[in-house]
Amino acid sequence: GESVGLHLPTLSVQEGDNSIINCAYSNSASDYFIWYKQESGKGPQFIIDIRSNMDKRQGQRVTVLLNKTVKHLSLQIAATQPGDSAVYFCAENIRGQNFVFGPGTRLSVLP
């Protein structure tokens, strides 16, 4: 069945450093992936998405990498800022079905 998970439940990084948040998925049929950021007391906020015909996509300070061979997805945040502190979720989609969210990784930015 579908399964989305994260390697690390918490991640602490120094302000200004780069952050890498990882996500593993088990269903090779998944063809669309998204990353969301959720700050305390708020709903998730869309960050970036990637389709399975791509292996890299860049946004503003963020890059998503997709490795279909090992079913791995990562979110890279450049020059991490205090405002990046949040829980990050990856989610997968199979051919237009509903999105399945992973459990999340908490990112803490240290001053």
Added chain:
Amino acid sequence: EAGVVQSPRYKIIEKKQPVAFWCNPISGHNTLYWYLQNLGQGPELLIRYENEEAVDDSQLPKDRFSAERLKGVDSTLKIQPAELGDSAVYLCASSLRSQSGEQFFGPGTRLTVL
């Protein structure tokens, strides 16, 4: 532009009582979603609407949960009767296109069942 509006933000009830949540999506968004989020976990879809039609309610516990979106705009989610295990955050989201990855979430309603 106003985002997705949800009310109430917090609700505390005793078990076996009914409770209702309200959501007003972003104007022009035809697709509306209700999610349940337990502490420390990702959102889980309960129901998805395309306009006023519930196109996927397979994860909605229909013995106690119900939802409606009568005019294809705002929506209500009801639980009757509530159980202790229903304590969670109930999130509403909307999107311009069906099954878009870019869903806009409201702040959620935190339900505590005592």
